[in-house]
Structures are given as structure tokens and as C-alpha cells.
Amino acid sequence: MSHVVTTIAEPSVEPIVELEHVNVVRSENVVLHDLSLRIDRGEHLAILGPNGCGKSTLLKTMTCECYPLVQPGTRVRLLGRERWDLTQLKRMLGVVSAELPGRQTLTTTGFDAILTGFFSSSTLWPNLTVTDAMRQRADEIVHEVGAEALRAKPVGEMSAGQQRRIMIGRAMAGASADGHGEVQMLLLDEPSNALDLAAQHDLREMLRRLAQRGIAILLITHHIADILPEMNRIVMMREGRVIADGSKTELLTSAKLSELFGRDIHMSQRDGYFNAW
Numbered sequence: 001m002s003h004v005v006t007t008i009a010e011p012s013v014e015p016i017v018e019l020e021h022v023n024v025v026r027s028e029n030v031v032l033h034d035l036s037l038r039i040d041r042g043e044h045l046a047i048l049g050p051n052g053c054g055k056s057t058l059l060k061t062m063t064c065e066c067y068p069l070v071q072p073g074t075r076v077r078l079l080g081r082e083r084w085d086l087t088q089l090k091r092m093l094g095v096v097s098a099e100l101p102g103r104q105t106l107t108t109t110g111f112d113a114i115l116t117g118f119f120s121s122s123t124l125w126p127n128l129t130v131t132d133a134m135r136q137r138a139d140e141i142v143h144e145v146g147a148e149a150l151r152a153k154p155v156g157e158m159s160a161g162q163q164r165r166i167m168i169g170r171a172m173a174g175a176s177a178d179g180h181g182e183v184q185m186l187l188l189d190e191p192s193n194a195l196d197l198a199a200q201h202d203l204r205e206m207l208r209r210l211a212q213r214g215i216a217i218l219l220i221t222h223h224i225a226d227i228l229p230e231m232n233r234i235v236m237m238r239e240g241r242v243i244a245d246g247s248k249t250e251l252l253t254s255a256k257l258s259e260l261f262g263r264d265i266h267m268s269q270r271d272g273y274f275n276a277w
């Protein structure tokens, strides 16, 4: 009987994302070309590249919102599985919505908006049953994302930075329907857009704390200063292809970024952060 036991995959060692030879078409254009990428648990990485190079499409392929062409050798494996219930997958991967999921959320309080993450819903509809375990977990998340002052505030009355904080909390809540467990990876697509300098700083500090706790962070950004000191891996994309995948010291150089964006770009570095101009 022992051979039966050994065939059960140990979930903690499976990579979070394994894409192999992925081609994705949108509106009849191939926007990802033969793309392969593996992301291990607890790994933090930033994806850089010019507008339209396919960064968001890559993220949507990871969350099964975009599908690759069915071709020999193509494989999409997420958290060790090739087939997923999409709602469940989104919870495990903690996709941080850029905007509120619906008009209803405007009057939802910060605390309730975090609770909606357990249901992937836009608001706490009367038919949803919030358990004590969910409330307890949501309470913890409020502290983890530093949203104590936002608990009772309607989301529609929050600033962009405050909403972003709640949206990250909402993505974290989704780790399990019963209020237990932890999100495996947070996926953020340009999270610092529209944030003032203080809010950008606070967002980075919050993400650093989550990264240090072992939650994998995947960041798509145009702001080099968003790249956390904890992020050691940089993936560079151009025209639907990964053109470089390596360490920060190797890739965050003036030469590499100038090549990627086709302009003279200068880099500086301070306290573990990089900046470009």
C-alpha cells in the first residue's frame, strides 16, 4: 500500500506557477509568445516592461482569465494543479483588484469589504453567512494591513491609498472559505498608481511585512522604486516574450533598463531600493 501514499503530491513543495511554452491570443493577435515561467512558493518578483508588452496578460494567464492556445508542450500548472475552480484559485492567488469590484462596495465598510474576500463577492449580500472564524481572521488582517482606522469607513469615502489597503486585505481574506489558511501569493498590477508619496511609502512597508512573513509577492510596476528590498528576482518582458529573468543586481542596471525601454535610463540605489530616471 505504501506506493499509494507516495503518489500523493506534497502541496508545500509544488511551485505556485509553472507556465511552459504558453502562447496567448487576444483579439486575434498573439500577445504572449512561447512564454515559460516558474514561480516557487515564497518567492518575490517584479515584472517590468514597456506598455503593451503583455505583463497584465501574463498575470491573467496565471489567474485563468486568459487561456493559452492548446499546443503540444504547452502547460499551465498552478499550485500543483492543471484544473481549478476559478473562484477558489483567485482566493489562493490573492489577486489585488485595482478598483472596487462593484458599485455596491461603495457603501460597504472597510471591515465588511475585507470579509467579502471570503466569498469573492462585491458586498456582504444577506444570503452570505459570515462565521466567527471569518470575523476573527478579518480582524487579524485589519491589523496586518494597518487598516484599523478604516474598519467602519465606507469604501466609497476612502482615498485611493486607503482603498488599496482594503483591497489587499480583501485579497488576503480569500485564502480559505472558512476563515483559516493563508493566501499563497499576492498579485499586484501597478498598485502604487494614484498614490501620493506617503501612501506609496506605507504600501511598500506593508508589502514588505507580508513578504517577510513568506507570502509570495508578484508585482507588475512601471515604478522601479516600488521594487521591495525583499524582491530579488526581476522578469523583463518585451513584445510578449520574457527577455531576461534574473537577480536585481544583474538586471536593475542602467544598461539593461535602457535596452528594455529603448531610452537612456539612469539608475540609483539607496537602502535596498532602486530608482530610475
Ligand SMILES: Nc1ncnc2c1ncn2[C@@H]1O[C@H](COP(=O)(O)OP(=O)(O)OP(=O)(O)O)[C@@H](O)[C@H]1O
Pocket (backbone or CB within 6 Å): 026, 027, 031, 049, 050, 051, 052, 053, 054, 055, 056, 057, 058
Ligand atoms: N481586452 C483586450 N482585448 C484585446 N487585446 C487586448 C486586451 N487587453 C490587452 N490587449 C492587448 O494585449 C497586448 C498586451 O497587453 P497587456 O495589457 O497585457 O500589456 P501590459 O504590458 O500590461 O501593458 P501596460 O503596461 O500598458 O499596462 C497589447 O497589445 C494589448 O493591446
